[in-house]
Amino acid sequence: MKKFLIMSVIGFAMISSFASSMDRTIYLEQLLSEPAANSRSITRDDIGTRAGLTSNEGFAVTFSEIFINTILKQKVSDEFIKDIKLYFRQDKYVIDGIIYFEMLELDIPFTVTGKVTVPAKNVISLDVKEMKVWSEGSLPTDKILSKVVKYLNNNRTLNDYLTLSYETVANRYENFGRIKLAPKLKEMLPSLPDIGISGVSTANEEIIIKGK
C-alpha cells in the first residue's frame, strides 16, 4: 500500500510537470506563430542590401536569434540561469527560460513577452506585456522576473557589456514591468566616445539596433 502511494505521488508529480512543460511549449509556439498586428510582413534580409539607414542614423547592427542565443547558451547560462532563449518577431520579443529559485530550491520555467522600445538615448527597454510562470501554485511573476534580471546582471560576461535593471510599472488592471538594458558603450568602443543608440526594432528572427 505504502509503495503504491509513493508510486502514485511520483507518477502524479511527473504527469503534472510533463503537462506544464507541454503547456509551455504550446504557449510558446502560439506566441511565435501569431501573425503580427501590423501584417505587412518583413522577411530575413539574406543578401544584406536592405537600405535600413536613414540620413539621421550612422550605423545599424542586426543580430539574429541564433547570434544572441549562441551568446546566451555559451556564455550566460549558469547554475541560476539554467536555460534562456530569446525570440524576435515583427511586433514582439519573447524570453523563454528556466531559473533556479534559491528561496524555494526549485527550477522555475518562465515565458515573458512584450515590445522593445528606446525610452531614452542609449537605453533599451524590454516592456513586459505578459509573463507566465510554469509551476504549481501561484508564484509572484513580478518577483520571479526581477530575480531573472538580477541573475543576468550578476553574470560576468553580460556585466562587461550591459547594465540590466528591472522596474515594476503600476497599472490599473495588472502589474507589468520593464527590463532596462544600458549598454556600456564607452567600455565597448572606447575609440567612439559619441556613439549613441537611438532606435531598436524587431523583425522576424532578428533585432535591429540603430544609432548615430
Next chain:
Amino acid sequence: MKKLISLIILTLLFTIASSAYDYKFEMSEKYINGFIDSQKEALVDSGLHNFEVFLVGERNMEIELNYGMLRIPVKIKMTLDTVSPNKFRLFITKFKVLGFLPMSRMMIAEAVRDSIITNPFLAKCINIRIFKLNTKSDEDFGVDINFTKSPVDILEDLVITNLVINKDKLSVWGNVSVVLE
C-alpha cells in the same frame, strides 16, 4: 543510386547557400568618417592629413588625403572583394599623387596601413598585407585584409563572411558557430 547521391549533394549545397547571416553591421559613410576623425592623432603621426573615405556604389571606395609636410593631395580609388570568410582584398585601381615631387605610392600605402595598426582594437584582429601585382608597373598593388582574430572578445569563433559596399553604406555580415543541442 547516382541520382540519390546527386540529390543529397544538391540539397546540401542549397542548405549552405540559403543559410542566412547571424549578424550584420551596417555603417554609413558619415559614420566611418566620424570614426576616422576620432583617430586623427594616429593618422597625423603617420603624415596623413584630411583623411576622408567615400563609398561609391557597387564595391568601390575612394580615399582622399594630404600626405606629409607639404600636404600633397592624394586620391586613391579601389574595389573591395571577398576572397573567403575573414579574408578580403582591395584592388587599387587608381593612385593619383598630385604635385611635381616624385613620391612612392607604396610608401603612402604603408603609412595608411601603419596608422590603422596603431588603433589597438584593429591591431588585435586585423592583419594587413600590401602586395605588388603582376603588372608592368612597379606601382600597381593590392591590399589583403585578414581578420586573424574575432573582433568580439566573447565570441572567439565569429566569422566575417562578407564585406559589402552598397551605395554609401558598408555592411559587415557573418556567422557564429552554433553549438547544437
